[in-house]
Amino acid sequence: MIQCKVIFAGLIKRVVGTSEMTVTLPAGSTLGDLLADLTARFGQEFEDKILLNGDLANHAVVMIDGDYAREVGGMQARLDRQTPAQVEIVLLGPPLLGG
Amino acid sequence: MAVALPMAGVTEDVWIPTACDMCYNGCTVQVHRVDGVAVKIEGIPGVGPNYGKTCAKGLSALMNVYSPNRVQAPMVRTNPQKGVGVDPGWKEISWDEALDLFASKIKAAMDKDPRSILTHTFDRYTYSVAKAFSTAVGSPNVTMGSAGIFCGNGTHPVAFTLTASNEIHDDLKYCNHLLMFGASAGFVGGHNAMGYSVEMQDARQRGMKLTVVDPVLNYAASHADEWIPIRPGTDAAFALAMMREWVIVQDHYDKTFLKRHTNATYLVGADGRYIRDKATNKPLVGIAATGAALPFDQAPSDEAALEGTFTVDGVQATPAFVVFKKHLEPYTAEYASKVTSVPAATITRVAHEVVEAASIGQTIQLEGDTYPLRTAAISWYRGISAHRHAMASGMLMGQLNMLLGAVDVPGGVLNSSSMGPTWRPNLDPDGFIYPGNPLAGHMKPALPRRKVSAPETLELQELFPTSVYARAMLWLGLLEGDKFGLPYKCEVLVTSRGNIMQTSGDPDTMAKAMKTIGFIVSLNPFEDETAAFADLLLPDQHSLERLTPLVGNPNNFTNAASVDESGTWNFQQPVVKVVEKARNWGEVLIDVAFRAGIGPDMNTALNAACHITGEYQLKRDQKYTWEDFSDRWTKSTVGADHGLDYFRKNGYLKDEARLAKYAYPLIHHGGRVPLYLEHFLDAGVAVKAYTDSRDIEWDVSDYSAVMDFQPCLTEKQAPAQFDMWLVNQKLPFMAGTYSAENPLLMDLAKRNSKVFNIGINRATAARKGIVDGDEIWIETPIGKKVKGIARLTEGIHPECASAPGMFGRTTAGNKDAIGKDGSRGVHFNNLVQFTLDRMDTVSAALDSCVKIKISKA
Known part of the structure; x- marks a missing residue:
């Protein structure tokens, strides 16, 4: 399993209602898996703000480590x-x- | 008020490299300092992006830094009544008091709704800090403000469409005929103003022909081979007639470019949409020889048909080019002549001259590759953008270049951010390019397709899915946001180094909008019209006082784009002692973020907005000095050996010369650009669905796959007695309202009859009984009335009067900028109407077509 500390900044914080959280994902998980997990938790608005045509939207910046x-x-x-x-x-x- | 003092006890005579700040192009300059006093500014021979040259604005910057009119200390308003001409009753307070008040307002607004905080700056060099601040508070509202009304609504979306970059730059190295519509590029205007002017001078000396289409004999036209006066807002008709001439009459255009690099061959059905492959969903193209239809990326491009009819699964389809060609049919030169007032023979002649000069079919060998050589191009800017149908007009300018094949090839229009490997175009599923540059990763091009949603931004950007921004809609979001479903009101405006009251259309409407905002903080070196609505006025540093990293950046649009030219990194460093209490506005915002308890998010947002990488990234729990942040940002971007120490010593860094594959990426990136704007169709449907759902009348007629000419004004909007147009023109020695704070530039303006006076065609004036120097009234159909002084000239279209845009000041540090009865010019924007029916609902441009009547005062 992978432990992920997720930090939210900007407008997305209002959508998720928190500035950080911990998510546990299966081994081998990717960013796509994490964003799918977060979409399942926070709904379509989360996906609409972060993704465009299944990829990161231009204005969404994601840093991994x-x-x-x-x-x-x-x-x-x-x-x-x-x-x-x-x-x-x-x-x-x-x-x-x-x- | 105190004046900036020379450094006491210092005996010196030095030249200090830094970057200019008198417009937003960041030319590399050097300042001669003697005993702590800056005494002269000039370019550094040969150094870019300005090739060592400096304009009048840059040379005169000294007169700003030592101005006695600077804001000297933090001040808070004591008079609750706001407005131009109303004394705010400023009371000086300490920086600590000011920042605590500022932070408390931010915290309160965040508690209510973080989206209610709006951050504005026109400081291009550190806009990332404003973006980071806005991100840290949790707001989508960050803007360069009124820039949208006078700049790129009809340019930037087109630049993205053509080149996947924010801006285009004509390749004057190889161009032999440049046709310019409503622009000043090459004449100390536009992006990379001085660098482009040097390139223009070289091209003209080489023999490049320049033709300028503009209502006014502006600085570009006055240096051109030919000036073609045109009725305002009709350039689209001129362009359509040229295209008709090339496509229908002469059959002379770059078919190879269209087949290989556009969607002209994509098959479309009766509804105008692409016919797609059932298995892959990719648009199909028709193969002329076999009649087969194949996914665009599986068909040999040169074998795909531009014309003809195909049947796909029983459905009849034609190449998009058939639709494009058919829509050109009505646009004869005779029709365009009636619309534009330009003789039909002139339109036809210019069309012939340009396409002949383009050398369609020729190639050139560069660095081992064979490139198309297209030695004619079409250039355009504000004159096209400042209209009710800006997007359509701009796209037509882009299509002229597509028909010539003059896009991202030697001699054509070039993307402006292709320096080295940082320009990484991506391809959307339909094969179109969009920016992949991490430094432009947050831009909003029309492709990949964006969704329309309920507005969450004060500028209602969500209703503009094919535009890059919607800045000129700010007034509407502030005043009528609830009508559009905006779920909050603006609580705090933070504005720095900009003057949205003076530079937006119609200050009366803007004043109403500004009064809806709960608390306004203005950070500026001078008290201006916007400060008249501020609750807190904070003294900002002059460019000769401040540290600003990465002013010149080869990854953006203020550097040379052509092959073999080098980009230049530069920065601003303190040259003189800071006026007593002035602070860098960026540093202030970081300070306020920490006071408001959002320091960690500010650091994360700064990393993201500035693309700070690796060891240089800011840690969330640490507060950094402005200097430390600047050093990290610089090293992360330019390299470990090129931090602030390097730039303090050397001032600038010349990048490697641009390779052909980066300057001319068309044959390398493998993507296409849309001649046929199929993606506009669904965008228009979605916008209409949303606006209909809220009973809002919203014109979607320009969401068309092919662009047509539509007039800016209807007859109903302009009664017959308003028989002239007022247009504005650019001056090479003035930029924005900031220039008027400079006494030397104002002195220059007083000596130039084109600045404060109203230009009127001599024959027109004679018919109205007006002589040179007469006081005149200018009236608009909605009752706006201003007084001006007539200047008679042959250098203006007979139906027009002209005035520069930035005068008629009402509040300024430099009181000499404020005059009575037009003695210091007319405020053009005061006559522009801020109503929805005067705005382009596709690009968000504000129409600057102003119908007027003129009479002797």
């Missing part, structure tokens, strides 16, 4: 690199670039 999920396998990133895993899920605001 300090590494950006997009750079370590995305939804397939494994969560068993350290014990317990620390997953930070940050929902950023809209773009500020441009004129």
Whole structure:
């Protein structure tokens, strides 16, 4: 089993109603498995805010043990690199670039 | 008020490298400091992104830092009545008192609903800190504010569509004919203003032809080979007529580009949607030789048909290009002439000249690869964006480039963020590119398709699924959010280095909106129109006083895009002693976050917003100094050897020269761009379903797969006596309202007849009995009336009057900026109407078409 400490920051905190929690997942679980677990707990609104077409939405930043999920396998990133895993899920605001 | 003092007891004569702050382009400059006093600013020879050049704004920045008009200390409002011209009754308080008050308001708003906190800044360099603050409090509301009304609504979504980047940059290295609509790029305007101006100068000396279409003989037009005056808001008709000329009349366009790199060959059914493969759900293309239909990624692109009819499972379908071509049929040059006032022969001639100059079919060898060489391009910006149908107009500009095949290839329009491997385009399931750059990972392109939902943002962004932002809708969310289903009211506005009261349309409407906000904190170097609504006014540092990491960043749009050019990293460092109590606004927000008990989330959010990696990441339970944070951010981004120490010593870092594969990625990324906007169809249906559900009248006519011309105003909206248009023009020595705080620039403005006066065509003025220098009244159909001074010229369309956008000030630190009866210009936005029927409900642009009547005062 994998113990995951999940930290929520940004607008997603309102959806889940807490700033952090611990989730236990089967061995070999991936980020996709974790997000599916969280969607089951917190409902469709959670998924709608984090995912787009089954992948991380542009404004959703997920860090796994300090590494950006997009750079370590995305939804397939494994969560068993350290014990317990620390997953930070940050929902950023809209773009500020441009004129 | 005290004045910034020179450093006492110091004897020195040094040049200090830093980055300019007089617009948002962050040119690398050096400041000559003598005995602690900055005495001169200039570029560093050859150093980018400005190639060592500095504009009038940058040269005059000294006159801001030593201004006696700076906000000197934290002040709290004592007069509860708010408004322009109302004395706030400022009372000086300590920083501790101010920050505790600030934090208490944040905490109270978070307890009520964290989404009720709105963070605003126009400070491009540290916008990530504003984003992090907003994230830490748990709000989706962070904005650059009014930028949306004067900038990129018709540009950024198109740039994403064409290049999967936020901005486009014309490849002046290879371009032989640039056709420019409503823009100032290359003439000290737009992104990378000085760098682009140098590139423009080089291209012109090389012989590149420049044609400018604009109602005003602006700075670009005055340097062009040809200026084509056009009626405001009609560029789309001009573009459609050009496309018709290429596609229907001449049969001269880049068919190979369309087949390989767009969805022109995707089959569509009677409902306009793609015909998809049952097994893979991928759009099908028709093979001309066999009549077969194959998934787009399984068919040889060059064998796919642009025209013809196919039958798929008993359903008749045509390539999307058939629909595209058919919709061009009505747009004859004669039709466009009636709409635009440009002679049909001119439209036809320009169409011929541009497509001939594009060298369709030619290639060039670069670094071992063969690239299409397209030596003509279409450039556009605000003149296209500031209209009721901005998205449609912008997309048409993009489609002109697609028909030329001039996208991300030598000589065409280039993506602006392709420096090195950080630009990693992704492909959506239908084969279209979208940004994969981690530094732009939070952007909102139209693809992959976004869902429409009940608004949760004050700007109602959820109702704009194909736009990148909806900033100009802020007034509507503040005043009528409940009508749209917004579940909260704005409790706190934190605004820094921006002036949304003056730079948004219609200050009367904005004033009403600002008064709905419970508590407003303004962090600015100068007291401005926005501060007139603030409860707390905090003194911000001048750019010559502050530390700002990563001002110049080769991963974004203010650096050169062409091959062999290098990007430049730079930063701002304190050059002079800080005015007594001014603080860096970013540092203040971090401080407030910790006082409000959300320090750990602020650190997590800073990591995410700034993409800080590895050992440089901020730990949640530790408070960092601004300097430590800046060093970590810099090292994480540029490398361990290039932290603050490096930049303090060297000022800038020149990146490696851009390789052809990054400058011209089209043939490398394997993706497509949509000529046919099929994804707009379902987006429009979803927006209509939501707005209908709340009985809101909302125009979805521009959610079309092919873009048409529609006029900005109907006859009903503009009675006949309002027979002229007021347009505004850009000045190369002014940017935003900040420039007016600079006495040297104001002096320059006073000596230039184009700044404070109203430009009127000489023949038009004669018919109205107006002579040069007359005081005139300008009136709009809704009763707005301002006084100005007439300047007669041949350099404006006969149906138009012109005024720069940022004058007519009512509150400013520099009292010389405030004049009576038009002596310091007209406030253009005061005449722009903030009503839903004047806004583009697809891109959220505000229409700047203002019908006026002019009479002698």
